[in-house]
Structure formats: C-alpha cells, structure tokens
Amino acid sequence: MNMHIDQAKRILVANDRGGYTVPTDRLYPFQWNWDSAFVAMGFALYDTDRAYRELERLVEGQWADGMIPHIVFHQPSDTYFPGPSVWRTKHTIPTSGITQPPVFAIALRKLYEAAGTQAEARTLPLYEAALKWHRWWYKARDPEGTGLVALLHPWESGSDNSPAWDIALARVPTTTQTPVVRKDIGHVNAEMRPRDDDYKRFIHLVDVYAACGWDPAKQWEKAPFKVAEIQTTAILLKAGEDLEHLASLFGRTEDAAEIAALNDRTRKAILAQWRPKLSRFVSRDLISGDDVEAATQAGFIPLLSLDLDTGITDALVTEMKAWSKGLKVAFPTTKPGIASWEPKRYWRGPAWAIINWLLIDGLRRNGRPEAAEELRKSTIMAIETEGFAEYFDPVTGEGCGGLGFSWTAAAYMWLM
Numbered sequence: 001m002n003m004h005i006d007q008a009k010r011i012l013v014a015n016d017r018g019g020y021t022v023p024t025d026r027l028y029p030f031q032w033n034w035d036s037a038f039v040a041m042g043f044a045l046y047d048t049d050r051a052y053r054e055l056e057r058l059v060e061g062q063w064a065d066g067m068i069p070h071i072v073f074h075q076p077s078d079t080y081f082p083g084p085s086v087w088r089t090k091h092t093i094p095t096s097g098i099t100q101p102p103v104f105a106i107a108l109r110k111l112y113e114a115a116g117t118q119a120e121a122r123t124l125p126l127y128e129a130a131l132k133w134h135r136w137w138y139k140a141r142d143p144e145g146t147g148l149v150a151l152l153h154p155w156e157s158g159s160d161n162s163p164a165w166d167i168a169l170a171r172v173p174t175t176t177q178t179p180v181v182r183k184d185i186g187h188v189n190a191e192m193r194p195r196d197d198d199y200k201r202f203i204h205l206v207d208v209y210a211a212c213g214w215d216p217a218k219q220w221e222k223a224p225f226k227v228a229e230i231q232t233t234a235i236l237l238k239a240g241e242d243l244e245h246l247a248s249l250f251g252r253t254e255d256a257a258e259i260a261a262l263n264d265r266t267r268k269a270i271l272a273q274w275r276p277k278l279s280r281f282v283s284r285d286l287i288s289g290d291d292v293e294a295a296t297q298a299g300f301i302p303l304l305s306l307d308l309d310t311g312i313t314d315a316l317v318t319e320m321k322a323w324s325k326g327l328k329v330a331f332p333t334t335k336p337g338i339a340s341w342e343p344k345r346y347w348r349g350p351a352w353a354i355i356n357w358l359l360i361d362g363l364r365r366n367g368r369p370e371a372a373e374e375l376r377k378s379t380i381m382a383i384e385t386e387g388f389a390e391y392f393d394p395v396t397g398e399g400c401g402g403l404g405f406s407w408t409a410a411a412y413m414w415l416m
C-alpha cells in the first residue's frame, strides 16, 4: 500500500476519541462539524461503519430547531478556548451556538453509495437530520427567502480570519464581557493564527448571541455581523442536490420536491452574484448592502454546485491560473500580492487541501479535467513533501498550523 495512505489512516486512528475524530490533538480537541463530514468521506473509502459513526456522533449535537453546531464538546478538555462555559448553550451534550458549512449531506450521499442499499436503514436517520438542518438554514439564515444563506459569525464560514470579513468585522467592537484567554497560540506559532483583535471580535459576537439565548430570530435582529456568503451557499446547494437525490432514492417525493424548489432558488441567487469585472462570484454584506469584493477562494466555490456556461467557467479558470502562477502549492485562499495576502496566516493566503478538494470537484463538474488534475497533483505533492499539515504556505510549500490533521488525511485518500 502507498505509505502515505497508511499514514493517513494512522492519523485518523490517532485522532479518534470514540467514534468521532478530532481535527488534531490539543489545538482542536472536540468534534468539529465540517471536519467530520470530510473525515467521514475519507472513512467511506475503507470503513463505512466508522464513516457512519462519525456522522452519527455529530448529530448527537443537533439542536431541536435543526441546527448542527460547529463544535460538539463530547468530553472536557482544557486545551481549547472558547469552551462550553463561554458558549452557554442549553443542549444536553454541550455544543457551541453557531454552525459551519453544510458538507454533511454531500458526505452522506457518498457514504450511502459506498455502503450499498443494505445501508438504507442506517442512512435514513442521518438523512432526516440533514433535512432538518437544511430547513434550519433556509428559515434561520435566509428569512427573507433570497436563496443566499447568511453567516452571523466568521467561524461559521470555517474561513475564520479571511480577508472577506475585514470590512464587516471591523464594525464589531473589540470589547468583550468574556475574558479572551487564547489557547491556540500555545500550540501553534502566533504568526499563523488570527490576530488578538480578531479574537476579541469573535468573542464579542458570541457574547451578543448568548445574550439572545441563542434564539435565531433574536440573533438575526441583533447581529452586528451578517454576510450572505457565497462559499457556504454553494456548499449548501451541492449538499441540497445530494439530499434531493437521496430523497428520490428513498421514495420521499414530497421532500424531494421541497428540496428541489430550495435548490432552484439558490441556484438563481448564486448566479446573480457573478461579477464579470472581478471574474468571481461575491458574497453580500447584509448590514451595508455592499458586495464583498475581497479576493478570496470563496468566489470560485460555486463551480462545485452550478453547471456554468463556458464564458463564466473560462473566466474563473483563467483567474484561478493567474492566482496560482509561480506558486509552489495551489490554490491560495487570498489573491497573492494584494495588501491582505499573508501566505502563512491561516485563511489569509494559505492553500488548504479541503478547499482544493471542493475546487477539484467543481472543475471536473464544469468540464475542466486538466485544471482539476493540476490542482490535485499540487495538493498531493504538498502533502507527500510536508506531511498532513492543517494547511500549506503556497509560496514555500511549508506545512503550517496544526500537524497530523484529520481532514488533510481524508483529502489525501480521497484525491489519490
């Protein structure tokens, strides 16, 4: 067997905490939502039982209103901030109070296809959980029915300190009721992490929403940060397509029609966010009403869930090539050379294997197998050279952030 696959599997074993996988030891010692969905797809390649377990453990954290939180605190750990006492949520198993990109149904379809029809009984409860979550997204995060879903916290994007939030986040005060006691910079070089002011704003938002008792309608009204986000919406649409597919397979015709209508609305809404002058799709800041023009990877993610016309696909691929030119590892999460580009700082420039995975799928879907193959090889090369790092400096290729990272291991197996 390829020794790297062997290593990837060993990382997943080392990060197993009893049916769920932590993203990496100490830095992220709990179950994270979209991490687990990617990890489940990795497991689906060789151990479907364990893959199902990953998703089953995640939905133990699902709220009564359908939200699947971004962190499930299955067992205590003192190596992470902010823990349950900062979130002050009411779920039986402690959880955070915000969510994360809905990769879950994408993973569920892959699992079901890997496990075969005998897995229907095990798939159905997870299908129901996904359906509830998708309904929550549309009700809680798109109450006006625009087709785009909004994030109320940068952590919900998974791209915590992306330049995409610079303008919207600058409006959020740095004052907090909760003392900010960072643990992350005890595990990872501070130069690779969000800055202190980012953390103060992240925690300010948590305080505001905790004061709303985590009620979605109150949060919507009070939110000092509200961005209808293109990457999350594109992921929601791909997951919605997979959910619709499962609904049809399971003979759930009413569900299938409901999901198809939501997908259709979202498809049109994403297309309306295409900006030819930028050669990218853009998010919308719902507080200022402005486009979010920051040059980040998010603008390319709609490749994943739309069948685009050739003109748009050509423009996206040309722009992606321009951003990747001269880099050791593609694809950068911020356009190289612009003022906000920081090739080692978390989501402000580095290349991430899971983002590449989404882009590769999107390029294939839109008939660009060569571009997909280039990105696939770049990702594999980075991992084989530097190991299963959280992310990679695109200029030097250096593996950065946490090491022994679960989703990098899953991405490697999936992309091989």
Ligand code: DGY
Binding pocket: 070, 081, 082, 155, 160, 184
């Ligand atoms: C963190 O704590 O760095 C996480 O990305 C929040 O989910």
